[in-house]
Amino acid sequence: IVIGSGDLAAGIADQLRAHPDIGYDVVGIVPETPDPEEGAVSLGEVEDLPRLVREHRVSDILFVGAGHPDRVLGTLLVKLADAPVTIRVLTDLESITLSQGVAEEFLNLPMLRFERRNLVHLRPWLKRVADFLAAAALLVVTFPVQAVLIVAGLLARPALAWEERHDYRGYPHRIPLFHDPGTGWRGALFRALPPLRYLPSLWPILTGALSFVGPYPEEPDENRAMEDWNLILTRLKPGVLDVTSIADHPWVPFRDPAGLNMYYLQHWSIGLDLQIVLKESLRVWDKEEGESRHG
Template sequence: MWQGGTVGSALPSARDALAHDAFGRTTNDWEQRYRRTVITGDTVATAVVVAAIGNFFGARDAANWHEKWGILAFGTWLLVLGSFTVSRAWAPAVLGQGAEEFRRLGRSLFTATVVLALGGIALTSRNIKLWIFVAIPAIALVTMTERYLLRLWLHKQRKEGRCLRPVLAAGSLATVRDLINRTRKFPHIGWQVAAVCTTDGLGLDGHLVDGVPVVGRLSDVAGHVCRSGYRVVAVTPDPHWSPDRLQRLAWNLEGSDTEMVVAPVLMEVAGPRLHVDAVLGIPLLRVSMPTFTGGRRAVKEVVDRLGAALLLLLFAPLMVLVALLVLVDSRGGAFYRQRRVGKDGREFTILKFRTMVAGAHRARADLAELNEGAGLLFKMHRDPRVTRVGAVLRRYSIDELPQLFNVLTGSMSLVGPRPPLPEESAAYGPDIRRRLLVKPGLTGLWQISGRSDLPWEEAVRLDLRYVEDWSLALDTVILWKTLRAVLQGQGAY
């Protein structure tokens, strides 16, 4: 049930975050409550911002407050909420996961800005600039922060097994198992495979697939959905799924609350590169070429240089203090220089704060048998070469701050694949060398996904995924999540 008090307490409690029907399947009550909470939060946040701005600036013109400021404030509030509705910023499918939620939020506010500007031109209002350049940015800041905090709460609930959408997976044993493992590894997505349908109605161990019950054959999917009310039907690759059968399944699911999701064969290509086109009445999944040049890349270059310059100014006092601590803690210089491989295989010198004793590279051969890194990486949880100050710097990634100079000079980017050593790059196969198509990054998907705890294959997969699916929105999400990953210090040693 809902509890009174703060916004956080208005969300589903831990006891009733998941309701169950007669068949033991989770219902979507929490989805409706979460959506109502988001709508309430956006409405209240927008109202507070416009009221505060209207009262602050309207106090100087009290005689005409109602005419000039009150009407503009109320109109801006209605316009923003209307934009949220038109842009489907409250659609349940996008709430709580992925960058699409924030893209729609941004698109809504941009639409409101354009309408305000056109209205100001039509009405020749002198006060409209205040609402365009102050009110809308303030609303964006407050609503996006509110959405992010709600999302953190939702992800926490999902990690504890609550607020999950029950999924019926239908496909081959191998692809269904892969889906089960992925949903368990990434619970924040909100999927829980509650049942499975296979070609012959059998699992690996009788009627189970990794602990999930097999409830029938692939031909029985629609019937099970109607009886048990699954929120998602995930169709995974299997020879059974011909175009006619998929179409009939989609028809049979019409009128229900169940979402049908079809997993394509191109599992690692996603985001802005995937487009669905209808050609001669045939739905085709079009995969566009990855973008390595053009306007968006130019924007990324500008953001990299400006961002690095601002961060260097911000962290300058900290960097001076760290340099002094490194010098006092052990013999040697404050900085460590190392050759790395950048875009198109060009080598450059990377800068880091020194975290090891002088001459540490010469002792690496003696520690080869103790290597805990996977693939081509050399890593040790308790490397004897790391100094006391260096251990702290590594845990919170402070040793990497000097790489901002590499970003400023153009050899690195704020976000990108991990910069490899020359000997690592020399051992790359043709597929892994695709990491070198873009600049290496100060942070990346590897940074927010476990860092040194990642298996080599997973680190490579994440880097290649970034190269293939890069977008400005993805960069923004990675930069935002990097802060939390650094503060937690997980996977850094």
């Protein structure tokens, strides 16, 4: 049973249902406080937990509420004193993920200990160097292909198309792609190898105007006060891809844009960017193949 309300509780439950290999069979969600809007999807209230545990033979309870769990835990510890139930508590420290901390006992009290290491792994300068080297290498390797496609596009016109990407503050930036005529040998080539359309975007990545992977954009708001970790995101260039592709990973506890951006900051690595690029390339490839089969 998952105890909590809102997107985080629903997201955790959905993640566990989507990945049964983790070892949990989710019975349902119990809101930490009565909520009429969630009545149709919740199992009941906190006071019903002893009955729910017995009826569904629950072995684990996961508390992911946004508030203090004292009242809920007190109820559980008293009413479920004889039940073999393991209770796990997800902290409400929204700016720090648990991969950076260890739970301990200190003076008979639960305590979270955070290691003396960087809680934010993202280094904009290192990300920029990685983008530059990867873009340069890909441009060298694909230059003959790009030259042929550019010449063919100039003869048939137009050679390029444009898509918008947004930076973290929500402001638009245009990125170049090869124009897909839909017919002829170029159309067949782009259907067979969809990532080829994005080869022109390597040039703005090389110059630093774009990145391979960028943060999920927010709505523009010049007057909005920003937290310290948000300020790091404003230093990042918009990406050809954004961080939403990691939302379906079982080890990522967030689905909302702010949570995904936070996770990206705290777990960034060159390998994570590479994983996102490869995953999205395969997704586009599979989508094009599916449309071709049904077309």
